[in-house]
Amino acid sequence: MGITETTEKPAGLEDKPTKPTLHSVQLGVWEIVFSLKSKSKSTFFKFVPSAATTVLETLSLRWLVVRMLKDMYSLAPLQLIMYVLFELCQSLQGGAVMYLNSQILNEITNKMSGRTTDTSRIAWSCLMRISLPFVSSWFRKHSLHDAALIKNRVSLHFMEKSIHTVLRLDLTTAEDSEVKTKMADSYFDDSDEIWTAFEGIFRVLFGVLRSFSQITLAFALIRQHASAPTFFALSLIQPLATLAGQDDLWGKTYAVFCINKAYERLAALHRFAFADNYRMDRLSDGVAEFIEKEFKKSRAELGDTPIDLIHYQWMRRRTLVVEALRSLTSDFTMLYFAFRVIFSSEEITFGSLVILQEAAVNMQRTIFMLSFESKNLASRIEDAKNVYARFDIKNLMKDGDVSYPINDASEKTGMKLEFRNVYFKYPGTTKTVLEDISFKIEPGQMVVIVGVNGSGKSSTIKLFNRLYDPTDGEILVDGLPLTSYKLKDIRRAMAILRQDHTSYPLSLRLNVALGSPDNEYPSDEELSNALRAGGADAFVEKLPKKLDTVLNPVKLCSLRFRGETEEELKKMVDEKEKTTDVSGGETQRLAAARTFMRLGGGGIRFLAADEPTSALDPEGEYELFSRLKEQRGGKTVVFITHRFGHLTKYADTILVLKDGRLVESGNHSKSICL
Ligand SMILES: Nc1ncnc2c1ncn2[C@@H]1O[C@H](COP(=O)(O)OP(=O)(O)OP(=O)(O)O)[C@@H](O)[C@H]1O
Numbered sequence: 001m002g003i004t005e006t007t008e009k010p011a012g013l014e015d016k017p018t019k020p021t022l023h024s025v026q027l028g029v030w031e032i033v034f035s036l037k038s039k040s041k042s043t044f045f046k047f048v049p050s051a052a053t054t055v056l057e058t059l060s061l062r063w064l065v066v067r068m069l070k071d072m073y074s075l076a077p078l079q080l081i082m083y084v085l086f087e088l089c090q091s092l093q094g095g096a097v098m099y100l101n102s103q104i105l106n107e108i109t110n111k112m113s114g115r116t117t118d119t120s121r122i123a124w125s126c127l128m129r130i131s132l133p134f135v136s137s138w139f140r141k142h143s144l145h146d147a148a149l150i151k152n153r154v155s156l157h158f159m160e161k162s163i164h165t166v167l168r169l170d171l172t173t174a175e176d177s178e179v180k181t182k183m184a185d186s187y188f189d190d191s192d193e194i195w196t197a198f199e200g201i202f203r204v205l206f207g208v209l210r211s212f213s214q215i216t217l218a219f220a221l222i223r224q225h226a227s228a229p230t231f232f233a234l235s236l237i238q239p240l241a242t243l244a245g246q247d248d249l250w251g252k253t254y255a256v257f258c259i260n261k262a263y264e265r266l267a268a269l270h271r272f273a274f275a276d277n278y279r280m281d282r283l284s285d286g287v288a289e290f291i292e293k294e295f296k297k298s299r300a301e302l303g304d305t306p307i308d309l310i311h312y313q314w315m316r317r318r319t320l321v322v323e324a325l326r327s328l329t330s331d332f333t334m335l336y337f338a339f340r341v342i343f344s345s346e347e348i349t350f351g352s353l354v355i356l357q358e359a360a361v362n363m364q365r366t367i368f369m370l371s372f373e374s375k376n377l378a379s380r381i382e383d384a385k386n387v388y389a390r391f392d393i394k395n396l397m398k399d400g401d402v403s404y405p406i407n408d409a410s411e412k413t414g415m416k417l418e419f420r421n422v423y424f425k426y427p428g429t430t431k432t433v434l435e436d437i438s439f440k441i442e443p444g445q446m447v448v449i450v451g452v453n454g455s456g457k458s459s460t461i462k463l464f465n466r467l468y469d470p471t472d473g474e475i476l477v478d479g480l481p482l483t484s485y486k487l488k489d490i491r492r493a494m495a496i497l498r499q500d501h502t503s504y505p506l507s508l509r510l511n512v513a514l515g516s517p518d519n520e521y522p523s524d525e526e527l528s529n530a531l532r533a534g535g536a537d538a539f540v541e542k543l544p545k546k547l548d549t550v551l552n553p554v555k556l557c558s559l560r561f562r563g564e565t566e567e568e569l570k571k572m573v574d575e576k577e578k579t580t581d582v583s584g585g586e587t588q589r590l591a592a593a594r595t596f597m598r599l600g601g602g603g604i605r606f607l608a609a610d611e612p613t614s615a616l617d618p619e620g621e622y623e624l625f626s627r628l629k630e631q632r633g634g635k636t637v638v639f640i641t642h643r644f645g646h647l648t649k650y651a652d653t654i655l656v657l658k659d660g661r662l663v664e665s666g667n668h669s670k671s672i673c674l
Pocket residue numbers: 426429433451452453454455456457458459460499
């Protein structure tokens with residue numbers, strides 16, 4: 001259970017390529033492995049270069065600071081100015097307190113040594129000293145209030161900008177590994193990076209200003225004492241020794257592994273018992289007893305081996321002698337004065353001593369603050385930089401500039417489509433999923449694409465509305481390259497019912513209405529027509545909240561028990577978090593209703609349905625296709641289906657795909673071999 005250090009190949013890494021520079025320490029159930037480079041460096045030796053690097057980085061990122069300031073000023077100009085002023089006043093308040101203390105202490109010293117005292121000065125200083133905390137808390141209150149308001153506006157503003165950024169990303173860009181990394185940490189709760197970085201910079205600036213003003217004042221007040229510089233120098237030893245002796249895990253590069261089999265099993269059993277996704281299996285397999293029995297067994301095997309976090313175990317390694325020496329450094333200043341009293345004739349007043357002590361403590365605080373902030377600020381600034389980098393992501397897919405439709409012909413006119421020697425690979429992959437595909441679809445035609453799983457049917461559909469662009473070859477729409485049209489126009493002219501139907505985390509009403517986003521408040525009649533056409537009316541009618549049901553509400557509730565369970569609170573949270581279970585077929589019907597809503601919205605010239613019936617029974621499938629056929633009007637239609645029996649006989653063209661190639665095309669009358 002003790003500490004074991006080794007520079008040999010760490011356990012658990014046998015199958016990983018290990019470099020000889022690795023060093024490992026075993027603590028409790030953990031093994032911590034770091035590079036030897038980071039082993040010898042103490043926090044102090046890292047603090048100096050890291051503080052310098054942070055300052056230099058902050059200076060080199062002036063554009064970022066200016067951009068943040070501009071953004072914040074535009075969102076809350078008055079509050080920003082007031083916040084800076086309040087913080088500035090608070091920074092200078094330390095100096096004022098020190099000045100007033102020195103005045104009071106000098107008068108006390110005069111009194112104690114029998115000299116005359118200036119009563120009005122002492123009364124005035126006391127009055128000011130009493131008023132200062134009130135003034136200061138007034139500043140604090142307003143500064144906190146302004147800071148909260150700016151933070152709120154900034155968070156919501158950047159949340160909105162993040163949403164704008166993510167919504168306009170095309171698939172190729174969104175799947176790019178660099179873009180994925182940039183977008184990875186843009187969480188809903190993490191929208192205050194800009195404010196955090198800004199606040200961090202200001203905290204350092206005001207902290208330095210506060211200490212600087214106090215130290216300058218202290219020097220001015222006690223400059224006649226020869227011992228002042230030595231005193232300050234001695235007071236620096238304590239923070240510097242603490243930093244030098246601090247061998248924490250901050251800033252080290254390391255990996256932690258669990259090397260205790262019993263603890264690994266405990267963790268697995270714990271997950272098995274708690275994770276929601278195992279709940280059904282746990283109950284149906286009746287594994288509760290097994291879990292508890294195994295847990296007890298592993299616990300006995302583990303014994304008292306420490307399981308707490310590696311940071312705590314690491315901290316406990318400190319030796320008592322080092323701790324004792326470090327705490328002694330805080331007494332150096334007192335020991336120095338004791339020494340002066342014995343060996344020197346210099347007279348130092350009680351007041352000066354207190355002021356010196358106060359200034360020294362402030363200096364120590366500044367050093368600790370800078371050490372802490374230099375670690376934090378760099379990463380906060382990096383986070384803020386990433387936020388702006390996300391906003392600057394450029395779409396890889398180029399938008400066209402031709403409006404669609406070119407001329408506003410009748411709505412019934414279908415789209416004319418042509419694939420010319422189209423090849424396609426998904427971005428970042430090497431497999432050609434579509435190879436040399438050529439076909440033509442005349443306006444208003446109905447085409448059925450068939451083929452076994454993985455033959456490229458869905459990939460073909462994804463090229464129609466430019467979710468992806470072909471790797472080679474060309475797609476033409478109404479005689480012009482698809483890429484020449486404005487993306488927004490071309491997508492607005494298409495209705496695509498996809499295979500992997502989803503329901504949005506919004507009410508069912510919006511789930512259907514969003515099929516036609518230009519008509520976000522459709523009438524009840526339009527909604528029920530779409531629901532009926534999609535075959536979703538019956539199941540929606542049975543739901544207690546009908547169209548106001550949110551199938552999977554976003555969870556924003558939390559409940560913490562302190563002692564007894566509060567049933568009322570629990571019920572409220574359960575009610576808010578309640579999900580409504582619907583079958584795969586019902587979600588598919590909902591997606592179909594959304595498509596019918598789109599078809600009814602007007603402006604649609606092309607309809608594609610990619611196996612929209614996979615979760616439907618044969619009757620549901622027949623009904624859906626019949627209604628899609630009924631409502632297609634003159635639109636060009638492409639259907640993909642596995643069960644094509646009754647569909648293919650209506651098709652003007654049947655395209656047969658195999659391994660990404662078009663192996664046959666024709667129609668029933670040309671007796672295509674299906
Ligand atoms: N996002 C993707 N990234 C990489 N490869 C993909 C992606 N989607 C599909 N593929 C691959 O492209 C090939 C064609 O897939 P596609 O989904 O177009 O076939 P499909 O004929 O529609 O199949 P199914 O009938 O199962 O839906 C498959 O080999 C598949 O693994």
